[in-house]
Amino acid sequence: MSASAVTAVREQAGDAWEDWTWQMRHRVRDVASLRAWLEPTAEEAAGIERLAERFHFVITPYYAALMDPANPACPIRRQVVPNVLELEDSQGLADPLGEVAHSPVKNVIRVYRDRIAFCVNNECALYCRYCLRKRMVGEPEWAMKRRELEAAIAWIRATPEIRDVLLTGGDPLVYSDDRLDWLLGELCAIRHVEIVRLGTRLPVTLPYRVTEALCEMLARHHPVWVNTHFNHPKELTPEAAAACDRLTRAGIPVGNQSVLLRGINDDVETMKALCEGLVRMRVRPYYCYQAQLLEGTAHFRVPIERGVEIFRALRGRTSGFAIPQYVLDTPHGKVPLAHPYLRGRDGDEVVVESFDGTLWRELNPTK
Numbered sequence: 001m002s003a004s005a006v007t008a009v010r011e012q013a014g015d016a017w018e019d020w021t022w023q024m025r026h027r028v029r030d031v032a033s034l035r036a037w038l039e040p041t042a043e044e045a046a047g048i049e050r051l052a053e054r055f056h057f058v059i060t061p062y063y064a065a066l067m068d069p070a071n072p073a074c075p076i077r078r079q080v081v082p083n084v085l086e087l088e089d090s091q092g093l094a095d096p097l098g099e100v101a102h103s104p105v106k107n108v109i110r111v112y113r114d115r116i117a118f119c120v121n122n123e124c125a126l127y128c129r130y131c132l133r134k135r136m137v138g139e140p141e142w143a144m145k146r147r148e149l150e151a152a153i154a155w156i157r158a159t160p161e162i163r164d165v166l167l168t169g170g171d172p173l174v175y176s177d178d179r180l181d182w183l184l185g186e187l188c189a190i191r192h193v194e195i196v197r198l199g200t201r202l203p204v205t206l207p208y209r210v211t212e213a214l215c216e217m218l219a220r221h222h223p224v225w226v227n228t229h230f231n232h233p234k235e236l237t238p239e240a241a242a243a244c245d246r247l248t249r250a251g252i253p254v255g256n257q258s259v260l261l262r263g264i265n266d267d268v269e270t271m272k273a274l275c276e277g278l279v280r281m282r283v284r285p286y287y288c289y290q291a292q293l294l295e296g297t298a299h300f301r302v303p304i305e306r307g308v309e310i311f312r313a314l315r316g317r318t319s320g321f322a323i324p325q326y327v328l329d330t331p332h333g334k335v336p337l338a339h340p341y342l343r344g345r346d347g348d349e350v351v352v353e354s355f356d357g358t359l360w361r362e363l364n365p366t367k
């Protein structure tokens with residue numbers, strides 16, 4: 001399929017293209033609708049067919065338009081189009097972080113004393129093939145009914161240590177403005193809840209969702225922080241930049257959490273372009289996650305040593321705040337993965353290694 005055919009789909013949609021509800025209603029969900037964008041390879045077609053019962057296949061038209069129809073290795077396409085390789089993972093688990101065991105109440109995950117991840121929604125605009133919450137996204141049993149949300153809010157109200165509530169999912173921005181407004185209002189009314197954060201991929205996968213009205217509503221509940229999820233420089237479109245700009249102009253600090261993915265962003269040049277592109281959009285790279293030991297994702301996982309080398313290569317070669325912390329999430333919290341710059345003590349000195357490999361000694365108090 002040619003670029004002009006992509007333009008044709010857009011033109012047919014007219015102004016509705018930029019309406020997020022139109023985008024949600026016109027999502028790709030099967031081989032027939034995928035064919036409007038590209039001709040699937042044998043591996044992709046077999047993946048769609050054989051994985052249909054296992055994990056949802058959904059793509060927004062906006063994100064589909066970023067896929068390269070001529071190249072199955074396209075970093076956008078590989079994130080969302082199923083592949084039979086997903087059946088060849090002998091190690092992955094459904095719930096590698098034991099999130100279910102860490103839930104005091106449905107969809108609240110507590111690993112830390114002072115903060116929780118609250119999966120308010122089981123839906124996303126599209127489904128990423130490597131999603132950590134594959135077991136729950138798009139599955140009706142994980143949907144939150146009003147009374148279940150109220151039960152979770154009641155638990156937070158009764159747990160005074162919780163000062164930071166991270167709304168995640170699924171994707172909290174798939175909610176209507178009204179429902180989100182209600183939820184934020186309930187949380188902000190709890191005296192010990194100091195900040196609310198939203199984890200959302202919609203600035204990347206459906207940037208039209210980030211309307212002025214949404215941003216004005218969010219700003220009424222400050223302090224609100226947003227973390228989004230860009231993985232590749234191709235995702236840094238003018239539309240995505242405009243969505244992030246609307247958020248930052250509403251006073252919302254915007255961070256990015258990416259996942260290190262084989263063949264997508266696991267090289268220094270791509271990661272550097274992603275991080276530098278993000279800071280040009282005033283989005284702060286926050287975390288880059290090691291891909292979890294998650295079912296059906298062996299073909300995305302990268303050795304941790306290679307990840308460490310990628311972030312080591314960025315140190316000293318780009319703005320410090322353009323470099324995210326590379327982390328491994330575990331059932332016991334997130335673990336920073338970094339090159340050992342601190343080499344150790346030698347008598348009354350400490351030995352450290354700089355970005356270019358220079359060893360430096362410095363007097364270091366013993367107590």
Ligand SMILES: *Cc1c(COP(=O)(O)O)cnc(C)c1O
Pocket residue numbers: 109110111112115116117166329334
């Ligand atoms: C990631 C995460 C948080 C937030 O961790 P920060 O390091 O503060 O960003 C909180 N709770 C759970 C369960 C998490 O997975």
Ligand code: SF4
Pocket residue numbers: 123124125126127128130131132133134137169170171201229
């Ligand atoms: S947007 Fe996030 S929660 Fe939704 S499928 Fe992708 S990685 Fe999973």
